[in-house]
Amino acid sequence: xxxxxxxxxxxxxxxxxxxxxxxxxxxxxxxxxxxxxxxxxxxxxxxxxxxxxxxxxxxxxxxxxxxxxxxxxxxxxxxxxxxxxxxxxxxxxxxxxxxxxxxxxxxxxxxxx
Amino acid sequence: xxxxxxxxxxxxxxxxxxxxxxxxxxxxxxxxxxxxxxxxxxxxxxxxxxxxxxxxxxxxxxxxxxxxxxxxxxxxxxxxxxxxxxxxxxxxxxxxxxxxxxxxxxxxxxxxxxxx
Numbered sequence: 001x002x003x004x005x006x007x008x009x010x011x012x013x014x015x016x017x018x019x020x021x022x023x024x025x026x027x028x029x030x031x032x033x034x035x036x037x038x039x040x041x042x043x044x045x046x047x048x049x050x051x052x053x054x055x056x057x058x059x060x061x062x063x064x065x066x067x068x069x070x071x072x073x074x075x076x077x078x079x080x081x082x083x084x085x086x087x088x089x090x091x092x093x094x095x096x097x098x099x100x101x102x103x104x105x106x107x108x109x110x111x112x113x
Numbered sequence: 114x115x116x117x118x119x120x121x122x123x124x125x126x127x128x129x130x131x132x133x134x135x136x137x138x139x140x141x142x143x144x145x146x147x148x149x150x151x152x153x154x155x156x157x158x159x160x161x162x163x164x165x166x167x168x169x170x171x172x173x174x175x176x177x178x179x180x181x182x183x184x185x186x187x188x189x190x191x192x193x194x195x196x197x198x199x200x201x202x203x204x205x206x207x208x209x210x211x212x213x214x215x216x217x218x219x220x221x222x223x224x225x226x227x228x229x
Binding site: 004006008032034036041042043044045046049088090092100101103104105106 | 117154156157203205217220221222
């Protein structure tokens with residue numbers, strides 16, 4: 001079993017829809033949770049960063065962490081065609097001495113105009 | 114601001130050949146790392162460095178070598194290429210806040226390697 005599981009999709013939604021992307025994990029030591037966005041043929045870029053449980057909002061994006069269920073989510077409101085990309089969850093138990101992140105396999109999202 | 118620069122962007126090798134993927138960053142980041150990205154496998158850490166002269170292995174280090182002689186550069190060497198090393202390789206760097214490494218990685222655009 002992988003430490004981090006992520007539905008690969010692809011996920012296709014109409015413009016304006018609310019998108020929910022999810023990851024589950026098995027290592028209870030994970031404390032730092034991130035979402036990266038990767039456009040086609042580009043490197044990933046950090047989208048959201050949360051520590052421990054709770055919600056974090058940034059514009060149209062909301063990240064949720066439920067450590068009791070070992071489940072994290074990224075919500076995108078009013079999705080736009082420019083949101084079409086692969087979304088990677090990442091997590092780490094450290095956040096200190098190293099940046100040895102464990103990544104999910106990514107979910108490919110297509111927002112149709 | 115260039116950020117993280119990787120060269121070459123594309124490369125085709127024959128089995129047994131060696132080559133070096135170059136990575137340079139201009140953000141004065143102490144931490145640098147190499148990942149490979151394969152379909153269905155996600156990003157996997159190959160090697161990383163927390164500063165000049167210091168390197169360590171990640172999850173999949175076999176067949177790869179690294180060195181860190183300067184803060185700016187972190188080359189990845191393939192010693193004897195194998196078809197299993199066909200992948201997209203990403204270099205990433207990160208910074209410290211109050212002496213603690215953050216989880217924010219800055220990635221290059223990737224180097225696409227095919228080994229025949």
